[in-house]
Amino acid sequence: MKEKIKVMAIFGTRPEAIKMAPVVLELQKYPDIIETIVTVTAQHREMLDQVLSIFKIIPDYDLNIMKDRQSLIDVTTRALDGLNKVMKEVQPDLVLVHGDTTTTFVASLAAFYNQIAVGHVEAGLRTSNKYSPFPEELNRQLTGVIADIHFAPTNKSKQNLLKENKKESSIFVTGNTAIDALKTTVKSNYTNEILDKIGNNKMILLTSHRRENLGKPMENIFNAIKRLVHDFKDINVVFPVHLNPTVRELSQKVLGNNPRVHLIEPLDVIDFHNFSSKAFLIMTDSGGVQEEAPSLGVPVLVLRDTTERPEGIQAGTLKLVGTDEDTIYNLASKLIINKEEYKKMAKASNPYGDGLASSRIVQVILHHFTNEQYLPKEFQ
Numbered sequence: 001m002k003e004k005i006k007v008m009a010i011f012g013t014r015p016e017a018i019k020m021a022p023v024v025l026e027l028q029k030y031p032d033i034i035e036t037i038v039t040v041t042a043q044h045r046e047m048l049d050q051v052l053s054i055f056k057i058i059p060d061y062d063l064n065i066m067k068d069r070q071s072l073i074d075v076t077t078r079a080l081d082g083l084n085k086v087m088k089e090v091q092p093d094l095v096l097v098h099g100d101t102t103t104t105f106v107a108s109l110a111a112f113y114n115q116i117a118v119g120h121v122e123a124g125l126r127t128s129n130k131y132s133p134f135p136e137e138l139n140r141q142l143t144g145v146i147a148d149i150h151f152a153p154t155n156k157s158k159q160n161l162l163k164e165n166k167k168e169s170s171i172f173v174t175g176n177t178a179i180d181a182l183k184t185t186v187k188s189n190y191t192n193e194i195l196d197k198i199g200n201n202k203m204i205l206l207t208s209h210r211r212e213n214l215g216k217p218m219e220n221i222f223n224a225i226k227r228l229v230h231d232f233k234d235i236n237v238v239f240p241v242h243l244n245p246t247v248r249e250l251s252q253k254v255l256g257n258n259p260r261v262h263l264i265e266p267l268d269v270i271d272f273h274n275f276s277s278k279a280f281l282i283m284t285d286s287g288g289v290q291e292e293a294p295s296l297g298v299p300v301l302v303l304r305d306t307t308e309r310p311e312g313i314q315a316g317t318l319k320l321v322g323t324d325e326d327t328i329y330n331l332a333s334k335l336i337i338n339k340e341e342y343k344k345m346a347k348a349s350n351p352y353g354d355g356l357a358s359s360r361i362v363q364v365i366l367h368h369f370t371n372e373q374y375l376p377k378e379f380q
Helices: 014-027 045-054 072-090 102-113 136-146 155-163 177-185 193-198 216-231 245-255 269-278 287-296 310-315 325-337 339-346 357-370
Strands: 005-011 034-040 094-098 117-121 149-152 171-173 202-207 235-240 261-264 281-284 300-302 318-320
Touching: 005 014, 005 072, 005 102, 005 357, 014 034, 014 045, 014 094, 014 117, 014 177, 014 287, 014 357, 034 072, 034 357, 045 269, 072 102, 094 102, 094 357, 102 117, 102 136, 117 136, 117 357, 149 155, 149 357, 155 171, 171 357, 177 269, 177 287, 177 357, 193 235, 202 216, 202 269, 216 235, 216 245, 216 261, 216 325, 235 245, 235 269, 245 261, 269 287, 281 287, 281 325, 287 300, 287 310, 287 318, 300 325, 310 318, 325 339
Parallel strands: 005 034, 005 094, 094 117, 117 149, 149 171, 202 235, 202 281, 235 261, 281 300, 300 318
Antiparallel strands: none
């Protein structure tokens, strides 16, 4: 009997886990051919555990690198040391990483030092400004330099990789695995106490946590939200507040003690996806949310100056609004008042995926290592 292909999936944060879970579950459908090893760094401990539990994934290795108020240097050195030891022990054939976190880059680097092939899921996203988003843009660029197989979610991402002289034969357009995850999480009969309280009023779902938005930009975002709630009496805002102490302090200061602003603990993935599906509007600086919302027919205002997901803007499902208070207020007001404008954004098609990305990724891996599998048709 042939030896199994050892595939080690490595991730550390909640967004990575949401997008890697469908890939892990797909890999596990081939137990005779693939040995799937799940390694987590636990860069986001509590948030990561929620996702693992929902998708019923038990890590084989848990580095648990989380320390209070740790710096990027701390995360990098602790993860590199831990992953190096695990790779030496397991000796996988392929390390599979996702996206743009510090775990992603460090896992790729550790794999390179151990001469192990790297597959990069969600490859090729670029803003081309290495400090925006920080540190994600450079994390993914450096991972792209190391990776042997690039799983690009869209054709635009593929073109970015080709411009960087990556071999076309190493790039596969798969769609985004975030869309695969929604098939598991969104429920038509979902209920929640907060949603019951909001009733028929319009709900804006807010997420804001990016490093480059901390300080004045985030204060601008919160002030715009405060004005919207004051001026439109049928608007409620739900803000699952990130665990970052700076975000917590500022949100409480600007938005606390308002009966129509619900500052709540971070939602698990099932709750978050279902809140998203019931939202009137989503305002976010998150990358993953930009991909998920178009599948749910919900317009998104992106609270950033740049985005590595221009396909949603071209399709009309996203608007890049930055962090200027008046701009945010004016564009959100327009969608609340103008039904035609709103409908145009809500009805745009999703350019990010069709729910089959994980299947394509695993077929490509099988083809790469066995040559017996046909390459899948790429996502268009």
